[in-house]
Amino acid sequence: MQAHNFKVKWGMVIDLDKCTGCGACSVACRAENNLPPEVDAGNKLRTADWMNIYELSNGKPFPEHEVAYLPRPCMQCGKPSCSTVCPVVATTKDEEGGIVSQVYPRCIGCRYCMAACPYHARYFNWFDPIWPEGMEKTLTPYVSARPRGVVEKCTFCHHRFNAAKEQARINGEDPTALPEDAYIPACAEICPTGAIKFGDLNNAEHEVSKIAASDNAFRLLAKLGTDPQVYYYSKREWVRKLGDNYLKNAKGEDHV
Amino acid sequence: MGLDRRSFISLVAGGVVGSLCTPVIWKTLDDVSIWSQNWPWIPRLNYGEEKKLATLCKLGGDAYGIKVKTVAGNPVTAEGNPDHPLSLGGICPLGAASVQMLYSPARIKNPKIKDGNNFKDISWDDAEALLAEKLKEAGAATAMISGDETGSTAEILSGLVGKLGSQKSFFMPAESAPAAAAVQMLGGDGQVGYDLENAGYVLLLGADALGSWANVARNAKAFAASRDKAVRYVYVGPAQNGTTAVADAWIPCAAGTEPLLALGLAHIIASGRTSYAPGFADFERYVQAYQPETVAAATGVPAERIMNLAKELINAGRPLVLTASESGHGLGAYEAAAGMCLNMLLGQMNAPGGVRILPWAPKVVESAAEKKDLLANDLVAYLTAVADGQEDAPKVLLVHSANPAYALPNLNKVQSALDKAEFLVSFSTFMDETAVMADLILPDSYALERLDDSYSPYGAPQAIYTVAAPVTKPIYDTRAAGDVLLSVAAKADAELGFESFEAVISAKAEALEAEIDSLMEGTPWVSEEFPTQDLAFWSSPLKEIAVPAGAEKSVSLSVVTHLKIGSAAIATPPFGTNAIRFDEMKGKEMYVQLNAATASSLGVKKDDRIKLANAAGECVALVKIFEGVMSGTVVASLGFGHTAWDDFSRGKGDNIYKLLQAEAEPGTGVSRFGSAQVTISKA
Numbered sequence: 001m002q003a004h005n006f007k008v009k010w011g012m013v014i015d016l017d018k019c020t021g022c023g024a025c026s027v028a029c030r031a032e033n034n035l036p037p038e039v040d041a042g043n044k045l046r047t048a049d050w051m052n053i054y055e056l057s058n059g060k061p062f063p064e065h066e067v068a069y070l071p072r073p074c075m076q077c078g079k080p081s082c083s084t085v086c087p088v089v090a091t092t093k094d095e096e097g098g099i100v101s102q103v104y105p106r107c108i109g110c111r112y113c114m115a116a117c118p119y120h121a122r123y124f125n126w127f128d129p130i131w132p133e134g135m136e137k138t139l140t141p142y143v144s145a146r147p148r149g150v151v152e153k154c155t156f157c158h159h160r161f162n163a164a165k166e167q168a169r170i171n172g173e174d175p176t177a178l179p180e181d182a183y184i185p186a187c188a189e190i191c192p193t194g195a196i197k198f199g200d201l202n203n204a205e206h207e208v209s210k211i212a213a214s215d216n217a218f219r220l221l222a223k224l225g226t227d228p229q230v231y232y233y234s235k236r237e238w239v240r241k242l243g244d245n246y247l248k249n250a251k252g253e254d255h256v
Numbered sequence: 257m258g259l260d261r262r263s264f265i266s267l268v269a270g271g272v273v274g275s276l277c278t279p280v281i282w283k284t285l286d287d288v289s290i291w292s293q294n295w296p297w298i299p300r301l302n303y304g305e306e307k308k309l310a311t312l313c314k315l316g317g318d319a320y321g322i323k324v325k326t327v328a329g330n331p332v333t334a335e336g337n338p339d340h341p342l343s344l345g346g347i348c349p350l351g352a353a354s355v356q357m358l359y360s361p362a363r364i365k366n367p368k369i370k371d372g373n374n375f376k377d378i379s380w381d382d383a384e385a386l387l388a389e390k391l392k393e394a395g396a397a398t399a400m401i402s403g404d405e406t407g408s409t410a411e412i413l414s415g416l417v418g419k420l421g422s423q424k425s426f427f428m429p430a431e432s433a434p435a436a437a438a439v440q441m442l443g444g445d446g447q448v449g450y451d452l453e454n455a456g457y458v459l460l461l462g463a464d465a466l467g468s469w470a471n472v473a474r475n476a477k478a479f480a481a482s483r484d485k486a487v488r489y490v491y492v493g494p495a496q497n498g499t500t501a502v503a504d505a506w507i508p509c510a511a512g513t514e515p516l517l518a519l520g521l522a523h524i525i526a527s528g529r530t531s532y533a534p535g536f537a538d539f540e541r542y543v544q545a546y547q548p549e550t551v552a553a554a555t556g557v558p559a560e561r562i563m564n565l566a567k568e569l570i571n572a573g574r575p576l577v578l579t580a581s582e583s584g585h586g587l588g589a590y591e592a593a594a595g596m597c598l599n600m601l602l603g604q605m606n607a608p609g610g611v612r613i614l615p616w617a618p619k620v621v622e623s624a625a626e627k628k629d630l631l632a633n634d635l636v637a638y639l640t641a642v643a644d645g646q647e648d649a650p651k652v653l654l655v656h657s658a659n660p661a662y663a664l665p666n667l668n669k670v671q672s673a674l675d676k677a678e679f680l681v682s683f684s685t686f687m688d689e690t691a692v693m694a695d696l697i698l699p700d701s702y703a704l705e706r707l708d709d710s711y712s713p714y715g716a717p718q719a720i721y722t723v724a725a726p727v728t729k730p731i732y733d734t735r736a737a738g739d740v741l742l743s744v745a746a747k748a749d750a751e752l753g754f755e756s757f758e759a760v761i762s763a764k765a766e767a768l769e770a771e772i773d774s775l776m777e778g779t780p781w782v783s784e785e786f787p788t789q790d791l792a793f794w795s796s797p798l799k800e801i802a803v804p805a806g807a808e809k810s811v812s813l814s815v816v817t818h819l820k821i822g823s824a825a826i827a828t829p830p831f832g833t834n835a836i837r838f839d840e841m842k843g844k845e846m847y848v849q850l851n852a853a854t855a856s857s858l859g860v861k862k863d864d865r866i867k868l869a870n871a872a873g874e875c876v877a878l879v880k881i882f883e884g885v886m887s888g889t890v891v892a893s894l895g896f897g898h899t900a901w902d903d904f905s906r907g908k909g910d911n912i913y914k915l916l917q918a919e920a921e922p923g924t925g926v927s928r929f930g931s932a933q934v935t936i937s938k939a
Contacts, residue, residue: 017483017502018479018480018483018502019501019502020466020467020476020498020499020501020502021498021501022348022349022466022467022472022476022498022819022820023349023818023819023820023832023835023836024346024347024348024349024351024352024820026349026834026835027349027352027353027820027831027832027834027835028333028334028335028347028352030831030834031332031333031334031352031353031355031356031831032333034301035834037356037830037831037833037834037904038833038834039833039903039904040843041833041834041836041841042836042841042842042843042844042845042908043843044838047834048834049834049835053835053837054837055837055839057882057883057884060883061851061852061853061883062508062851062853062883062884062885062886062887063508063886065496065851065883065884066496066884067496067500067501067884068501069498069501104293105289105290105293106289128295128297128298129298129299131299131359132359132360132361132830132902133359133361134358134359134731135356135358135359135360135830136299137302137330137359138330138331138332138333138355138356138358138359139299139301139302139332140301140325140327140332140333141301141302141303141304141306141327141332142301144301145298145299145300145301146293146298147293147294147295147298149293150293186333186335189335189336189345190335190336190345190346190347190352191346192336192346192347192348192466192472192473192476192477193346193466193476193477193479193480193502194477194480195480
């Protein structure tokens with residue numbers, strides 16, 4: 001598939017040297033995007049968590065062991081594997097800004113996209129969502145509640161993008177040239193250590209584009225060529241190496 | 257006229273082509289795709305005016321400012337408050353999940369009175385009259401427990417108890433009490449804070465500063481700012497956690513022995529140094545006992561590493577040492593003092609970038625106990641004595657913002673003491689383990705529904721007074737505990753001198769010379785004044801800190817707190833369950849962490865179901881092999897194993913408090929329970 005070239009490319013850089021794995025981003029994402037609370041969250045094959053946090057290990061025994069935490073939103077790939085397999089055009093990458101869309105009413109729940117996504121960033125609603133009595137009043141007005149049978153994923157809080165563009169129009173500014181802090185997803189906004197940075201990767205003035213260009217920046221499974229718009233940053237080599245899960249006995253040291 | 261084959265085909269083909277040209281099919285398809293997902297049981301969204309209102313989050317051990325977004329008056333999400341010095345825009349996982357707690361299935365919707373093994377509803381008037389009568393009868397045999405050290409509600413409670421002639425006012429155990437006791441040992445007087453923002457080097461002795469210790473949101477902001485300033489963060493403790501994942505170094509140190517390391521460091525730093533600080537000579541002689549080799553043997557930190565750490569501290573500008581128990585409570589007073597002395601030795605007491613001693617909160621309810629006396633009152637010791645019959649059981653026990661039936665060591669004894677209390681009154685917002693045991697429940701309105709205040713939580717670097725106006729009206733028949741207590745006090749002929757909780761807050765603002773109007777609007781009052789202190793090295797008699805002795809075949813239990821799982825006061829919130837990772841909980845069973853060497857020496861492997869046991873009790877958990885744990889140590893998280901609350905937390909995992917046994921610290925008598933020894937066997 002020919003990838004689009006966007007003038008603005010929203011991207012995220014997550015500084016793993018600042019992430020403590022506390023879980024606040026994951027909780028805030030849930031509230032912002034109207035994911036229902038889950039009683040049986042102990043079965044991760046049936047849960048949905050747009051911002052999932054993984055624990056990374058350098059694989060060495062005590063006392064050489066090191067630990068890091070990796071929050072995983074949707075990578076908003078430049079060449080998304082999900083949208084190419086969707087039979088009903090429910091997930092596309094065609095809007096200026098480069099966010100991979102997810103149109104719930106179009107989704108037929110075939111889950112091809114879930115099989116295609118190498119990041120496990122997509123979730124299927126196995127059940128109808130249930131909010132305990134009254135708790136549905138805490139639904140935000142931004143994202144419709146999804147019924148069972150529909151796939152969903154992180155959208156970089158796309159509604160906040162719309163709101164920022166709207167605000168720019170009201171202010172008589174150019175909605176296609178939003179300043180750095182005009183649009184920021186919920187997770188990035190509340191992160192206590194400021195590990196999650198957000199901005200336009202194509203704009204040299206935005207901090208994310210500078211960090212993304214660093215030698216310490218990397219992307220998950222870069223060798224697959226999906227061209228993710230989520231970058232990670234770590235000064236620790238072992239963390240960067242985990243970004244590509246090449247096999248221990250694989251031939252050759254280098255990866256793409 | 258017959259229909260021939262040709263015209264039939266034309267008709268069908270024409271019909272197909274014609275219908276494709278109409279929008280009917282496409283509209284129908286579109287409608288089907290929408291309506292097949294538009295079931296009545298899928299909730300609709302509410303639209304309306306959006307606002308952001310400043311309030312307080314007190315769900316963890318900390319109290320800090322957050323902002324709650326409301327849509328058409330309904331609170332929907334919470335975020336950090338960039339204008340509050342203890343949030344600076346950051347929020348903890350409990351804060352992020354706080355709005356939905358408003359509708360938690362565990363909420364108590366109206367006053368209740370015990371009826372056999374169940375509860376029956378009672379009106380507020382009857383409930384207040386009943387409590388007033390019971391209080392009059394009980395008089396001085398009344399006691400109170402509060403889990404909120406920062407708010408005025410606890411002061412009103414203590415005032416009521418005091419007015420009735422009782423000294424039995426208690427806070428739930430936390431880090432603040434040992435820290436205040438430590439400062440007192442050094443001759444200081446005040447609440448303890450830490451100027452993390454201006455520290456040049458941070459040594460965390462067991463303090464999980466970025467996970468659960470003190471002002472987590474603000475600690476995280478200070479840490480983030482330190483990354484551009486080359487400030488080193490070194491964590492010392494038995495296991496890796498969220499803090500070590502980002503700290504510059506982790507120094508493995510046996511559970512509960514961090515204060516010994518502090519004294520070992522103090523020995524190295526003190527020797528060869530001349531100081532005219534009062535008491536220095538005595539102190540230097542005292543720490544002679546803590547030679548690097550001795551400390552190395554007890555803590556597991558190699559002597560060379562201790563020497564290097566001491567060098568780093570000496571060479572760093574503005575080093576700050578934070579001593580804590582990994583679990584967030586149970587540190588002894590001498591243990592806290594060991595770390596405090598290290599700060600003193602480094603010239604960091606009452607100094608920028610060091611320990612700050614803040615003025616105590618002004619007391620406005622006359623009959624209330626002084627905060628420092630309240631902190632010194634030992635709840636665990638009291639309840640244990642009640643259970644053992646050494647102390648009379650209270651006739652009325654008032655419990656506010658606390659869950660002692662779940663979150664205390666010596667849990668069996670605590671529960672039997674609560675049972676012995678003749679009339680147990682719970683002011684809980686939620687049906688927690690203590691409320692279930694209560695004779696009368698007067699449900700406090702939830703944080704977002706009531707007026708509340710907070711004076712500098714433990715660790716705050718300056719005096720801060722925050723007032724939170726209600727974000728929404730109470731959704732159930734609940735009332736703010738402060739107002740209920742004032743009204744009950746009046747009915748019990750124990751007038752406290754205030755008509756309403758708002759009047760108490762106004763009086764407090766006046767005492768601080770703060771503007772009540774701007775406080776009500778959410779602007780905190782901040783003071784940079786620090787009373788002068790006359791400090792001396794450890795002016796009370798020096799006591800040796802004993803090395804915890806492990807029994808044969810036992811392993812050290814390191815107890816940790818993860819806010820996403822809950823706190824001493826709050827069970828896992830509905831929006832917190834998903835943040836618990838697959839390697840922290842499987843189905844309804846929780847994991848504990850062991851390294852591979854320890855696991856193999858115990859004959860257990862990954863995912864085995866094991867029993868952790870000691871004299872206090874036993875717990876069941878699954879094995880997670882995690883190499884970030886010292887050998888001979890098992891790491892377990894608090895916050896699981898609830899028996900009350902709701903489906904989001906009830907029956908999930910096991911309650912590690914069952915394994916904690918308090919012992920009186922020699923010399924001070926403070927209940928110590930930061931760590932424990934357990935035996936591990938397959939379950």
